[in-house]
Every structure is written in C-alpha cells, then in structure tokens.
Amino acid sequence: MQYIKDPMAIEMRSMEIIAPYLTAFHLDEQATKVYSRIIHAAGDPDYANIIRLHPQAIAAGLAALTAGCNIFCDVEMVRTGINKRRLAELGGQAFCLVADETVAREAKAAGITRSMAAMRKFGAQLNGAIVAIGNAPTALFEVMQMIKEQNIKPALIVGVPVGFVGAAESKELLHTSDPVPYITVLGNKGGSPIAAAAVNAMMYMLGR
Template sequence: MPYIKDPMAIETRSMEIIAPYLADFHLDEQTIKVYSRIIHAAGDPDYANIIKVHPEAIAAGIAALKAGCNIFCDVEMVRTGINKRRLAEFGGQAFCLVADEMVAKEAKAAGITRSMAAMRKFGTQLNGAIVAIGNAPTALFEVLKMIKEDSVKPALIIGVPVGFVGAAESKELLHTTAPVPYITVLGNKGGSPIAAASVNAVMYMLGR
C-alpha cells in the first residue's frame, strides 16, 4: 500500500490531521503549535482537554532561549528528545544529572529520589533557565519547593510527569500555585516525549 515517506511531508500531514481537534479551543497561533506538538508526540487528540499553558509561558520560553538559557531535565529521556543542535544555536545546553554518581549517593543518603537530588544539585542554575520534567513528580515537587523556600526562579517550567503516584498532584500544584510560567498536562498522563515536544515546540518558534 502507498504511504508517505518524506519526513517533512509526514509532519505536515500530521499537523493537518490534528488541526480540526483544536478548532473549538480558540487558541492563538503560538499556543496551537504547543498543543499540536504535544498531541503529535502522544498520538492522542484527547490531550487537548488537559493541556494547560500559562498565558506568559511561550513568551517567557522564547525570551529565555534567545538569551542563551540552559535546559535542566529530570531524566535522560527528556534531554535526549530535545533538539540540542537547535538549542546550541542560541548558546544553550541541556543537562541531566540523574545518572551522576554523586547525585546517586546524595539521594541514597537523604532517602529521596535521584531526580530530587539532581534538582537540588542544579540549585541556583535554575534561575532564568527552562526546567523540563517528564518522568519524576518528585522532581517537580522539589522545584516548586525551591521556588518557595529558596527564591529560585526558572524562566519556564515544563512539568508533565507521568504516572499514578504524585504525578497528578504535582501538576495540579504547578497549575494552581506556581509563581512562574508553565506548560503542563493535568492528570496521570504525560511523559518524557511530551516534555521534549513542549520544549521543541517553543524552540521552533524562534527565528534565526
């Protein structure tokens, strides 16, 4: 049977298929791009009902990326999915410390997850940066705690951890209390591909 082989044609056709699902949401052009990338990554149009994009999220992300910000990730899968070559064009890098030996030791000693320990290790490096969390609710809880208690202030939080223990709660806390711009999906859905797709959606809006 015939099928589309050209990568750009596949992406274009995918976005055409997704577009009707967003018609009733009355989104601006930039927000449509974020929604579309997330739905494309998930293969699930129902995501349109649970995506939450802070009114300042896209502008904040664009400004941070233009300024050469770094991106700090909770797991390697998120970092891998980010277009690092495109990021480097603006002077930024993507980091993940979940596999770092020192972070592992600190997490074990403190009785916390490696992702939590990694966020603590990043510390003030998160100021003005983009935080991308796709797997660990504990990492999102920790960043929100750092914002509240340590005055850490990322430019943008993309918080879409997936799962059944803490995922929905961490994202609800982000959505209802975060004093910084965010992109999230409510409930148990999410994951590393969604986090990376959200980052790339914002990054691809930058001209060069």
C-alpha cells in the same frame, strides 16, 4: 501499500490531521504550535483537553531561549528528546544529572529520588532557565519547594510527569499555585516525549 516517506511531508500531514481537534479551543498561533507538538508526540488528540498553559508561558520560554538559556531535565529521556542542535544554535545546553554518581550517593543517603537530588544539585543554575520534567513528580515538587524556600526562579517550568503516584498531584500544585510560568498537562498523562515536544515547539518558533 502506498504511504508517505518524506519526513517533512509526514510532519505536515500530521499537523493537518491534528488541526481540526483544536478549532474549539480558539488558540492563538503560538499556543496552537505547542498543543500540536504535544498531541503529535502523544498520538492522542485528547491531550487538547488537559493541556494547561500559563498566560506568559510561551513568551517566557521564547525570551529565555533567545537569551541562550540552559534546560535542566529530570531524566535523560527528556534531554535526549530535546533538539540539542537547535538549542546550541540559540546558545544553550540541556543537562541531566540523574546518572551522576554524586547525585546517586546523595539520593541514597537522603532517601529521595535521584531526580529530586539532581534538582537540588542544580540549585541556583535553575534561575532564568527552563526546567523540563517529564518523568519524576518528586523533581517537580522539589523545584516548587526551591522556588518557595530559596527564591529560585526558573524562566519556565515544563512540568508533565507521568504516572499514578504523585504525578497528578504535582501538576495540579504547579497549575494552581502558579509559582512561575508553566506548561503542564492535568491528570496521570504526560511523559518525557511530551516535555521534549513542548520545548521543541518553542525552539521551532525561533527557526530551525
């Protein structure tokens, strides 16, 4: 069987296959790159119908990354999927506290998820940062509560938690309340690879 082996050729061919699915959406070049990366990560062109970008999302993300911002993740899978070498070149780091023992104790004592407790622990560090949430709706709800009650202001929220309990609701709240620039997908779909893909798409716009 003949098949493509070169990594860059595989990526280029993938983007060529994805492109026709996006023509009806009349996206600009930057939005096309974000959509394409998300669809590539999911292997599902239907994502084109459910992706929602705040009008300032990409500009805000690029500005934050250029300034060397950090990225705060709800789960280790998101942090693992982010291109940390490129992020380091831009001056930032990716963090996740879901496995931190102190966070685990605080979550148990409060009767909340570890991802939720981790966002509380990050606190003011979220100001000017990118928050990438791919798994835990509770983390997304918590960040939006922090924005409302503590005036925390991330530069961008990539909020794409996956699942059947709270995922669709948390993303709908993000999309409709418009607390800060955001990238999200509506409904139950999403996940850590989607969050990482959206972040990586913006970093690749700044070079590799």
